[in-house]
Amino acid sequence: MRISTVKEIKTREARVGIVPAGVAVLVQDGHDVFVERDAGAVAGFSDADYEDAGAKLVDQAEAWANAELLVKVKEPIAEEYQFLREDLTLFTYLHLAADRPLTEALLNARTLGIAYETVQDSTGLPLLTPMSEIAGRLAAHAAATYLTAPEGGPGRLLGGSPGVAPCRVVVIGGGVVGTQAALLALGMQAEVTVLDTSGTRIRELDNLLNGRARVVMSDPATLAHELSTADVVIGAVLVPGKAAPQVVSRGDLALLRQGALLIDVAIDQGGAFETSRPTTYADPIYEVDGVRHYCVANMPGGVPQSSTRALTNATFPHLRRLASLGPYRTIVEDPVLASGVNTCGGAIIHAGVAEALPELPHASLGSMLSI
Numbered sequence: 353m354r355i356s357t358v359k360e361i362k363t364r365e366a367r368v369g370i371v372p373a374g375v376a377v378l379v380q381d382g383h384d385v386f387v388e389r390d391a392g393a394v395a396g397f398s399d400a401d402y403e404d405a406g407a408k409l410v411d412q413a414e415a416w417a418n419a420e421l422l423v424k425v426k427e428p429i430a431e432e433y434q435f436l437r438e439d440l441t442l443f444t445y446l447h448l449a450a451d452r453p454l455t456e457a458l459l460n461a462r463t464l465g466i467a468y469e470t471v472q473d474s475t476g477l478p479l480l481t482p483m484s485e486i487a488g489r490l491a492a493h494a495a496a497t498y499l500t501a502p503e504g505g506p507g508r509l510l511g512g513s514p515g516v517a518p519c520r521v522v523v524i525g526g527g528v529v530g531t532q533a534a535l536l537a538l539g540m541q542a543e544v545t546v547l548d549t550s551g552t553r554i555r556e557l558d559n560l561l562n563g564r565a566r567v568v569m570s571d572p573a574t575l576a577h578e579l580s581t582a583d584v585v586i587g588a589v590l591v592p593g594k595a596a597p598q599v600v601s602r603g604d605l606a607l608l609r610q611g612a613l614l615i616d617v618a619i620d621q622g623g624a625f626e627t628s629r630p631t632t633y634a635d636p637i638y639e640v641d642g643v644r645h646y647c648v649a650n651m652p653g654g655v656p657q658s659s660t661r662a663l664t665n666a667t668f669p670h671l672r673r674l675a676s677l678g679p680y681r682t683i684v685e686d687p688v689l690a691s692g693v694n695t696c697g698g699a700i701i702h703a704g705v706a707e708a709l710p711e712l713p714h715a716s717l718g719s720m721l722s723i
């Protein structure tokens with residue numbers, strides 16, 4: 353099979369979809385691997401590393417044109433839609449519930465789109481988890497950074513100091529992002545509350561955090577109380593594949609203290625706050641009604657050396673299976689990868705995406721594959 357990866361062109365995104373060690377395995381398996389020049393440079397992998405592993409170095413257009421299977425990190429952006437076609441399988445993050453133009457481009461091109469973030473197994477979302485772990489930790493870094501005066505914040509130290517009270521961090525959604533954000537904020541000695549709507553998850557977190565943080569069921573009154581005493585609010589909710597539930601409305605901003613900071617990690621699924629809109633590392637913060645919002649949609653892209661390794665550790669075994677069996681046979685035989693199929697043959701396949709974009713064509717995977 354012909355497999356390609358490209359240099360990410362989203363602003364300040366420097367992760368890469370495959371590392372040289374993975375290329376070497378695929379080449380040994382008998383595949384042709386094409387890597388766009390410079391694709392891994394910032395993530396710590398030179399063109400020579402890829403060539404030594406057996407990849408052919410190509411330009412962007414060649415990488416897309418040569419590929420039967422294209423592995424990347426971020427969803428294609430508008431400049432890349434021209435490269436989508438029917439005889440192409442795309443294996444990457446897609447976040448289609450929040451991205452109608454990309455969904456339409458994939459449907460018009462009839463591309464088989466397999467989204468990392470909806471691949472589901474008995475452990476959860478194995479191809480989202482490693483980036484959620486990193487984004488959760490980075491959310492605590494962002495909180496600490498953007499509370500400082502030189503970064504436009506109120507000038508407070510997240511964890512306080514001897515004799516001075518710490519800041520209050522409220523994490524909404526206690527899954528992977530929320531847990532890592534809470535743990536790192538606790539490590540910096542912040543005062544942390546985690547809210548979730550799942551009783552099971554609340555019990556797990558209560559055990560894990562063992563009294564170090566407050567773990568509470570989210571309902572409107574509890575959430576309003578928590579917002580009114582927060583210095584930082586981190587949005588970390590998810591219903592897989594679907595648009596993020598909006599848990600903080602524009603009206604709720606009036607509840608917040610002066611100088612409070614909102615960090616919406618769930619922005620890639622459309623955002624947990626009504627007033628969120630995606631930002632990038634080039635200009636991460638904006639204000640609505642005097643409240644600063646940090647909504648970087650590719651937070652792990654800021655630590656590409658760490659996050660490329662964490663991501664590809666998880667994605668590579670699936671990539672190898674897609675390559676060796678062929679994508680269509682793999683999604684018929686492997687229910688885990690089948691759960692990643694978001695688009696096929698011009699239709700939306702994933703139920704969560706179909707719910708978010710009901711006016712676009714949708715179908716079951718079985719009907720598209722005639723099984």
Ligand SMILES: NC(=O)C1=CN([C@@H]2O[C@H](COP(=O)(O)OP(=O)(O)OC[C@H]3O[C@@H](n4cnc5c(N)ncnc54)[C@H](O)[C@@H]3O)[C@@H](O)[C@H]2O)C=CC1
Pocket residue numbers: 469480481483484485487524525526527528529530547548549550553570588589590591596597599616617618619620621648649650651652
């Ligand atoms: N901005 C970025 O760079 C990145 C964003 N993410 C995103 O972060 C979000 C969270 O991801 P994970 O933590 O992996 O998901 P997860 O599935 O592990 O956790 C989500 C949690 O939200 C809870 N939840 C759902 N609805 C809720 C509600 N209305 N109120 C309170 N809690 C609610 C769930 O019970 C669950 O515990 C996703 O949208 C993911 O794509 C992940 C990595 C990077």
Ligand SMILES: CC(=O)C(=O)O
Pocket residue numbers: 445469480483484620649650651652653
């Ligand atoms: C999960 C995701 O979208 C990211 O890591 O950028």
Ligand SMILES: [Mg+2]
Pocket residue numbers: 445447620649650
């Ligand atoms: Mg994303």
